[in-house]
Amino acid sequence: MELRELKINSINIENFKNVRQGEVDLIYKEKPLNIVGIYGQNGSGKTTVIEAINVISKLIDSENLTDDIFDMLELDTDAQAKAVFTINEKYIITYTVKLVKRLEISEGELGSKALKTVIDILSESLTTKIIRKDIQPKTVTVVSFEKETGEFLPKYRFPATKLNQNKFKTVIKNSKEQSKSIIFGESIKELINESNNIDKELKDVYNLITSELKDNIFVYSNRMSGLINTNMDFPIPLYFYYELPDRNQAFGVFPLPTKSSAKLSSKELNVAKHVLEQINIVIPKIIPKLSINIKELSKQLDDDGEELHVVEVVSEREGRVIPFRSESDGIKKIVSILSALINAYSSPRAIVAIDELDSGIYEFLLGELLEVFSRGARGQIIFTSHNLRPLEILDKENIIFTTVNPENRYTRKTDIKPSNNLRDVYLRNIQVLEGEDSLYKPTNTFEIQKAFRKARRMNFESESYTKGEL
Incomplete structure (x- = not known):
């Protein structure tokens, strides 16, 4: 099976950083959007979307989760990420993972003990819905794992034979030690491909996901930007x-x-x-x-x-x-x-997720680039930005706003007339604050000025105290 087209339909996030609950819907008129901008004030969950895509792509590729991803999770709190993809306009793929970060006592040299941060995968599942004109679409679970029972499901595909149980234990142990996916581990991959209880089409879908998704998803995070700019x-x-x-x-x-x-x-x-x-x-x-x-x-x-x-x-x-x-x-x-954007412009299977696309890019140029992408991109571009210029370029369906409500972090404004300027509507919305799902948590100029004065006084007091000591 060949990967001809790849799109993200939605990203669902629970308990990642400051997002208690949020779903980013990338579908419009039953089709995935090719370009989506995410807007909101600092600390409102924009970057979390990009980081969640990165986590999901790393797990699917059976890569180690790195320390910067550990920092996204709150200690001893279950977190979940779910991504829905459309592949080749025929398969709707849903991958869900539930994680928890905890501290574990590890033994070092000469019997010494130390606290170590680990991530446990509590559950994972991969399901697919095959879209055909001649039959009613039906969601089928390819493989799922539940830590509470230690089982792989469906049971008839993953029988608990002695040989299988040894493989299960090995892949679960490796996942814990290396912070890797369980259902995309090599042992489970072998089981799926050797099983007589999984039809060829499901095997092909699974193998397509494991072999090609990661190479077609490019995530440009602030961390990568910092490494490029500071490390020659x-x-x-x-x-x-x-x-x-x-x-x-x-x-x-x-x-x-x-x-x-x-x-x-x-x-x-x-x-x-x-x-x-x-x-x-x-x-x-x-x-x-x-x-x-x-x-x-x-x-x-x-x-x-x-x-x-x-x-x-x-x-x-x-x-x-x-x-x-x-x-x-x-x-x-x-x-x-630029190479990733050219890729997304050219290839319908390329997904590019960029945090702070506007950083370091001239405002007018940013608008021109987005106008070109909105007209001709064959792949999918997901970006965050503080610059409001794209609100004048993109249609309302291509913009997701963050809210001040941690239980419902993302929304799309649907009550905008074609004659309205989206930038003006957004600015009015952040000034007229209504309800817990408003787009902006207010700041007060007087209180900011008061805080700066207080900080300045502390600086003078510290200087006087230091001189007195000397």
Whole structure:
């Protein structure tokens, strides 16, 4: 089975960061939207949506959950994330995971003990609804796991034989030690593919999800932005997609090196040149006369006799060449997301989730980019922003607002006439505060000024106290 189209229908979040409950609905007129912006004040749950997509993609790919994801969860509180996808306009896939973060006593050297933070997966499930014209759609559970019983369901597909129970114990243990998914672990993957109780279509759907979803979901978080801007050795991930002469497709992620020099194989160099060739078609239209290129410094052989190219990534503008690592944070941001945006513009199976798309990007340029994407993107772009310019560009159905209610964090404004300016409506809504689902928690200019004065007095008192001590 080939992945031809991939879209997210909705994201449901419970007890992630400051979101007690919230659902981001990306469907309009029964079809997934190709571009969605999420708006709201600081700390209202915008970034949590992007991070939840990242958590889900990592679990599906059987990757380790990292410490920054641990920080999203409250200790000893159950958290849940659910994503609904549409694949090939034929399958509706729902993946649900329930997690809990807790402290565990671990033994170190010489019998010493230490507290360790761990994440337990309390339950996971993968279901699919097959959409066919000739039959009524029916939701089918492919596989699910419940920690309370230690069972994998449906039972007739995962019988509790002695051999299976040993496999179950191993995958649950590995999940706990490495903070990985249980139902996407290698042992369960083998069980599903070897089972006579699962039809070929369900196996194909499961294998498609495990093999291709992660390569087609690009998440650009604030953490990644910080690493790129502060660490000169941190490679920039370039997401690429292109058609080959034999009609096959090439896609994936290429880490573009940013340090003074790097070693690339001939294949890696060709991929990098192709991606930069794509970027260099677009970037001069965004940043006049700029191009990003790879400068080959030398060649050498590795231990296996393979030829390696020693290269450096450079920026060129009006004949002036500088190392790319010396560029401004804004240009690094644009280049780092541009390959993903080109991918989403070109490929109907690409999903791009970007936190603070407006950061480092000129306001007018941001509007022009979103206008282009709204008209022609074949993939899906989900972004957060503080800049209000996109509210003047995108239609009302393409905008999700956060609310001040932690039990219902996300909403879409439906009571807007076509003649209304969405930006003006939003500004009126945050000024006219009504009910617990209002869009803005009010701040008071007088109270802010009073707080600054109080802080200033503390500073003077501290200075006087220090001088007295001296």
